[in-house]
Amino acid sequence: MSIRQQTDAFDQAPSTAGCRVPYRVFTDRQYYDREQENIFKGNCWSFVGLEAEVPQAGDFKSTFVGETPVILTRDSDGSLHVVVNRCAHRGALVCREMRGNRASLECVYHQWAYDLKGDLIGVPFRRGLKGQGGMPGDFDMSQHNLRQLRTETVGGLVFASFSETVESCRDFLGPIVVEQIERIMCKPITVLGDQRQRIRGNWKLYAENTRDPYHASLLHLFHNTFGLYRSTQTGEALMDANKRHSLLYSIAASNDDAADKQAYGDSRTFDTEFKLQDMSLLKGRQEFADNVTLVILAVYPNLVLQQIQNTLAVRQTVTYGPDEFELVWTHFGYQDDDAEMQAIRLKQANLIGPAGLISMEDGEAVEIVQDAIVGEASATSYIAMGGGRAEDADHLVTEGAIIGFWDNYREMVGFDLEPA
Amino acid sequence: MMGLPTLEQMQLQHAAAQVNALHAELIDDDRLEEWPDLFEENCRYSVISAENHNRSLNLAAVFCDSRGMLVDRIVSLRRANIFPAHSYRHILGPTRVKSTSGQIVTAQTNYVVLMTRNDGQTSIYNSGKYVDEIDVSGAAPRFLSKTAIFDTHLIDTMMVRPI
Ligand code: FES
Ligand SMILES: [Fe+2]
Numbered sequence: 167m168s169i170r171q172q173t174d175a176f177d178q179a180p181s182t183a184g185c186r187v188p189y190r191v192f193t194d195r196q197y198y199d200r201e202q203e204n205i206f207k208g209n210c211w212s213f214v215g216l217e218a219e220v221p222q223a224g225d226f227k228s229t230f231v232g233e234t235p236v237i238l239t240r241d242s243d244g245s246l247h248v249v250v251n252r253c254a255h256r257g258a259l260v261c262r263e264m265r266g267n268r269a270s271l272e273c274v275y276h277q278w279a280y281d282l283k284g285d286l287i288g289v290p291f292r293r294g295l296k297g298q299g300g301m302p303g304d305f306d307m308s309q310h311n312l313r314q315l316r317t318e319t320v321g322g323l324v325f326a327s328f329s330e331t332v333e334s335c336r337d338f339l340g341p342i343v344v345e346q347i348e349r350i351m352c353k354p355i356t357v358l359g360d361q362r363q364r365i366r367g368n369w370k371l372y373a374e375n376t377r378d379p380y381h382a383s384l385l386h387l388f389h390n391t392f393g394l395y396r397s398t399q400t401g402e403a404l405m406d407a408n409k410r411h412s413l414l415y416s417i418a419a420s421n422d423d424a425a426d427k428q429a430y431g432d433s434r435t436f437d438t439e440f441k442l443q444d445m446s447l448l449k450g451r452q453e454f455a456d457n458v459t460l461v462i463l464a465v466y467p468n469l470v471l472q473q474i475q476n477t478l479a480v481r482q483t484v485t486y487g488p489d490e491f492e493l494v495w496t497h498f499g500y501q502d503d504d505a506e507m508q509a510i511r512l513k514q515a516n517l518i519g520p521a522g523l524i525s526m527e528d529g530e531a532v533e534i535v536q537d538a539i540v541g542e543a544s545a546t547s548y549i550a551m552g553g554g555r556a557e558d559a560d561h562l563v564t565e566g567a568i569i570g571f572w573d574n575y576r577e578m579v580g581f582d583l584e585p586a
Numbered sequence: 587m588m589g590l591p592t593l594e595q596m597q598l599q600h601a602a603a604q605v606n607a608l609h610a611e612l613i614d615d616d617r618l619e620e621w622p623d624l625f626e627e628n629c630r631y632s633v634i635s636a637e638n639h640n641r642s643l644n645l646a647a648v649f650c651d652s653r654g655m656l657v658d659r660i661v662s663l664r665r666a667n668i669f670p671a672h673s674y675r676h677i678l679g680p681t682r683v684k685s686t687s688g689q690i691v692t693a694q695t696n697y698v699v700l701m702t703r704n705d706g707q708t709s710i711y712n713s714g715k716y717v718d719e720i721d722v723s724g725a726a727p728r729f730l731s732k733t734a735i736f737d738t739h740l741i742d743t744m745m746v747r748p749i
Contacts, residue, residue, distance in 0.1 A: 364740050513651070521648050
């Protein structure tokens with residue numbers, strides 16, 4: 167292979183700007199293991215659920231932080247707790263259901279029982295049976311609780327952290343993220359349901375994808391195909407001060423066909439040969455006074471909060487390994503939605519998720535990268551649209567937030583591991 | 587009452603099974619343009635996880651409430667959506683008529699959808715049951731509603747074809 171063909175190789179003359187990410191970070195188990203330690207169990211806050219998923223005392227939900235199984239519970243006093251779903255005795259899953267309601271958590275193996283905070287409250291035959299057996303005399307129940315994570319909520323979103331030293335969740339998120347969460351979570355919500363998809367690719371390819379406004383009109387052709395493209399919309403790509411998180415938003419400004427044509431000419435993404443037979447799919451309401459119709463808030467490391475027209479959802483990433491992750495979508499509306507508004511949300515749900523007309527391609531985008539980089543030890547990607555720096559943009563022709571993600575990743579995990 | 591079915595019951599059962607078989611055939615043979623014709627103009631078609639359905643949550647992966655929306659899905663699949671090349675193979679269980687009311691038959695059918703991708707491997711993509719309302723008043727039976735309630739709540743990458 168000639169050097170010229172190796173456009174993605176390390177030894178290519180470096181450009182002054184632009185970000186190069188070695189493909190092995192997506193395939194090599196060593197990176198995956200270090201991510202679990204340094205990110206998911208490290209100085210980060212991970213999203214674990216919505217308060218509305220566990221509204222009543224005793225409600226619980228099984229989920230994951232990275233790959234680690236955890237349980238989100240609501241105690242009798244209303245407080246929320248996140249514990250590792252692993253018995254302090256010999257490591258069995260304490261909670262084997264996806265969700266439910268219980269007064270306490272009991273491991274089925276030897277029935278060790280924990281309260282909803284994760285404190286050990288019962289050990290069968292602790293003092294033996296008829297004078298035989300029993301735990302050692304110095305056995306101290308308080309030393310055998312479930313591993314308890316720090317738990318904080320912001321606007322009804324529940325986050326958990328393994329770290330005792332990480333800043334508060336609000337500080338970790340930063341004002342831009344907190345403001346967006348509180349904007350969407352502005353009143354009590356109702357969960358509409360979940361959608362789950364398994365994607366055969368590395369979770370960071372999805373972190374890139376959700377920080378990437380560049381692909382939106384190029385990969386996702388639904389709007390263009392049906393002549394619904396709004397190229398005149400304005401938008402911005404912003405980051406928090408640490409550039410961990412990314413906010414992409416746009417405002418539907420006009421729907422001017424002539425302006426669209428001028429902007430896009432005869433590019434493959436503009437074609438109005440087809441019209442929707444049933445336009446009710448796109449029927450919606452202007453819900454927010456700011457006219458913002460699209461928010462993709464990518465929160466490091468495992469959350470996306472979205473508003474796409476009237477669809478509101480959180481997407482949680484659960485890692486399975488270097489080349490597989492699950493994406494859990496939880497859709498919601500507001501408790502004060504009238505029947506029509508609820509119907510709008512359920513119909514617009516056709517647009518997003520694994521069967522989403524405007525965004526189903528994202529799973530495929532992840533997989534075609536994963537398929538192409540298999541076994542690659544040295545080549546890198548090249549990320550430079552918009553200038554090649556982790557900078558905010560007052561437009562959407564940028565990859566700046568992706569570079570922000572990688573700057574943080576480099577700090578927490580590094581690119582330095584030798585190929586396995 | 588478990589007596590032998592009447593001739594009319596057998597005819598209805600046969601009609602319900604036939605329209606389900608044709609539904610599967612059109613999808614599996616990629617004759618998707620013909621698929622919406624199996625539905626009434628004012629139909630409902632939804633594909634929803636048992637995980638949601640069993641909690642009385644209405645969020646579906648696919649939810650259409652007109653034949654036009656079915657057509658739009660197919661045009662989108664053909665012209666707009668980008669997805670891994672794949673085909674489906676439906677394996678249907680026996681169709682059972684649950685009730686009839688006038689010319690509307692309510693029937694239930696178990697199904698498995700196998701998916702074959704470009705690499706030649708076939709996997710179980712989706713399993714569940716159809717709950718259908720079938721209008722048998724016309725020349726050919728048509729779905730007034732079809733709900734695919736699927737057990738496989740972890741969707742493999744994406745869902746672009748009808749189930
Ligand atoms: S492993 Fe849980 S009680 Fe023994
Ligand atoms: Fe996308």
